[in-house]
Amino acid sequence: MSKSKIITSFSRYRDAEFSNKAKFIINSMTANANFAAPVPSLGEITAADNDYTAALSDAETGGKAAIALKNQARENLEALLLKLSHYVLIYGNDDEVVLLSSGFSLSKGGNPVGILPKPTGFTVKSTDKGMVTIKLTKVNGAGMYQYEYRVVGTETWTTFLSTKSAVLVEPLTSGVEYEFRVTAAGSADERIYSDVLKSFIL
Template sequence: MKKASIVTSFGRYSDTELMIKAQVIVEKMKDNVYFIDPDPAIVDIESALAAFEAAITYAKEGNKLQLLDRKSKRSTLVNLLVSLSLYVKLKAKDNGQALASSGFTMRKTPEPVCILSKPQNFKVEPGYAGTIKISLKTIQGAKAYLYEYRKKGMHEWTVLLDTKSKMLLNGLESGKEYEFRATGIGVIAQRVYSDIISSFIL
């Protein structure tokens, strides 16, 4: 029987996929009874993830130095994740249950390779001033969700990433009409978006 193992490389991940995977690993490793003394520490990975997310945002401006900074922050995060994966393998040995609990991808159990279904029950609900609540039905096989919004009439979408099927957006302009859409993120890069919903912000 093939021994249980985890994937210890991250080169195939896009920047967005790497952020998602790192966030999943952080959540799974916190207070994990199989791994009580993670090395490197989870707080270090959280800091590297936050720095990488910020670098991605700044790099959208296309400045060469910001692009290099994004590459550097990605490398830092990947190195920490690789080190953590080696720690997990050492501590878990061949315990498949322990390995699976870590958030790392299992080698022995391939992830589904199907396109995720279109989001269902996608809703937006204005909250207090400048905010709106977004929710959708949990999508089977989704590792995370992309929530996108823009002012009515604008072309570019602002993209937010979250592992939950509901979130609260804030910082929106009161009295303005916005458009919203969402999609699940799985193994395959192809995305199926929800219908676009428009709403005015209180």
């Protein structure tokens, strides 16, 4: 059975249609229990949509400069929605009903993304007081990376998502040893974690 896929291209939408689609996605994701902590945040996407709506209005009566600003605002909004689609795909668990609840359009077909490999090139460096820099080699097929950390000797991991393979983690408690791990997140439910690295926080 082919898996549901989110359509991440918005090129088929004319400017006004794209504005309506963006608002539909924002409204669909708002208070959606299936997606508790969207990345990027809905606030960030709403702000970009407001900028695009204003630029679209200005472009109707403005000149080349206004049109250029409108195009730039659209590109910014499209980029944020693309990142959001990765988050939706990960937490949608390949459930068509859940995915559709996000407001994104779906298509069928294509080969499903398999289990992603164990992250490599994983490093943790305490760079300043109360913070560390985490890096890893980019994993092909990864929509996002799931970073986790905890104080050594405790059981609960603190988790956050990022589309970036290099992140800054703060605030952490100075003088305390933490341990860190990361996994590449794709459409498969299975996750393969990196080695666990430890670091004392400055």
